Amino acid sequence: xxxxPEAEVAAAQLRTGTVGARVRECWVGRSDIVREGxxxxxxxxxxxxxxxxxxxxxxxLSFSRGGETRFLVAELGMTGLLLFHSAPARxxxxxxxxxxxxxCREPELRYWNPRRFGRLYLLDASGLERYLRRRFGxxxxxxxxxxxxxxxxxxxxxxxxxxxxxxxxAGIGNIYANExxxxxxxxxxxxxxxxxxxxxxxxxxVIRDVLLEAVEFGGxxxxxxxxxxxxxxxxxxxxxxxxxxxxxxxxxxxATVRRVMEERSSFICPTCxxxxxxxx
DNA sequence: AGCTCTTCCTGAAAGC
DNA sequence: TGCTTTCAGGAAGAGC
Numbered sequence: 001x002x003x004x005p006e007a008e009v010a011a012a013q014l015r016t017g018t019v020g021a022r023v024r025e026c027w028v029g030r031s032d033i034v035r036e037g038x039x040x041x042x043x044x045x046x047x048x049x050x051x052x053x054x055x056x057x058x059x060x061l062s063f064s065r066g067g068e069t070r071f072l073v074a075e076l077g078m079t080g081l082l083l084f085h086s087a088p089a090r091x092x093x094x095x096x097x098x099x100x101x102x103x104c105r106e107p108e109l110r111y112w113n114p115r116r117f118g119r120l121y122l123l124d125a126s127g128l129e130r131y132l133r134r135r136f137g138x139x140x141x142x143x144x145x146x147x148x149x150x151x152x153x154x155x156x157x158x159x160x161x162x163x164x165x166x167x168x169x170a171g172i173g174n175i176y177a178n179e180x181x182x183x184x185x186x187x188x189x190x191x192x193x194x195x196x197x198x199x200x201x202x203x204x205x206v207i208r209d210v211l212l213e214a215v216e217f218g219g220x221x222x223x224x225x226x227x228x229x230x231x232x233x234x235x236x237x238x239x240x241x242x243x244x245x246x247x248x249x250x251x252x253x254x255a256t257v258r259r260v261m262e263e264r265s266s267f268i269c270p271t272c273x274x275x276x277x278x279x280x
Numbered sequence: 281a282g283c284t285c286t287t288c289c290t291g292a293a294a295g296c
Numbered sequence: 297t298g299c300t301t302t303c304a305g306g307a308a309g310a311g312c
Contacts (some may be wrong), residue, residue, distance in 0.1 A: 001305075057306085078305055079290085091291085115289045117306055135307095157282055166307075173306070223292090264305075 002076040004171030005214035021104035037122030056170030077118025087230030136170035160188035160263035
């Protein structure tokens with residue numbers, strides 16, 4: 001399930017593999033995979049890929065043709081992948097979009113998504129601006145400590161809900177929310193606005209640390225995630241609690257990691273992540 | 281504002 | 297063994 005680190009890794013590979021490319025042809029398997037701008041598809045033919053960026057969990061490609069710029073936004077959802085020609089797709093029937101490229105390293109860019117949670121958007125500059133504004137809050141790697149502190153103070157909901165609320169902080173999903181909260185020693189159901197300043201500082205650092213480490217290791221390959229070149233991410237090996245119900249707490253506190261159905265499925269150490277503010 | 285419920289979708293896991 | 301049922305899970309939208 002691609003979250004920020006996986007989208008970041010995908011964007012980085014697309015940058016090296018496809019920037020500068022000339023689009024030879026676009027193929028769409030099922031038109032409903034393009035949620036917006038399907039009628040502009042022909043514009044992209046003969047355009048050039050100028051840049052690739054990540055916003056939240058989405059990957060955004062910029063194309064230019066005749067002085068005009070348009071964009072392709074790929075939402076990866078739970079099971080979506082961007083893949084190069086060389087990467088094997090286990091269920092080829094779930095490839096919904098293919099861009100054939102020339103004048104770059106990769107001859108083909110595919111969008112693969114078996115469950116189809118997540119779509120593609122073909123947008124112009126104002127469309128992209130609206131898309132980003134409506135969907136994404138702070139980028140966790142660029143928000144300041146002050147911005148995060150304000151956000152925490154203004155949010156009376158639960159901490160894990162805030163971390164995963166894309167319009168507030170963009171890019172964190174269930175895996176990384178669990179890992180972040182464990183490392184910060186915070187229970188997912190703590191009320192965000194009641195967290196003390198010292199703890200907010202610690203949480204701010206942990207968010208960055210976890211996400212940057214995950215990027216460094218190529219993201220987490222849980223189930224079917226692969227980078228565009230087909231390689232899996234290895235950060236899963238460093239998960240401390242996600243998917244580890246029944247294992248001893250990595251802090252060696254003696255307790256056992258538990259899976260609880262609070263704020264989606266959460267993996268917590270009941271000792272190291274107490275409901276009250278006091279750390280043991 | 282924020283919580284819950286529903287919808288989307290299909291492979292995998294559980295159940296029989 | 298093999299068929300059937302259940303179930304995650306990100307995000308949007310409705311309703312409260």
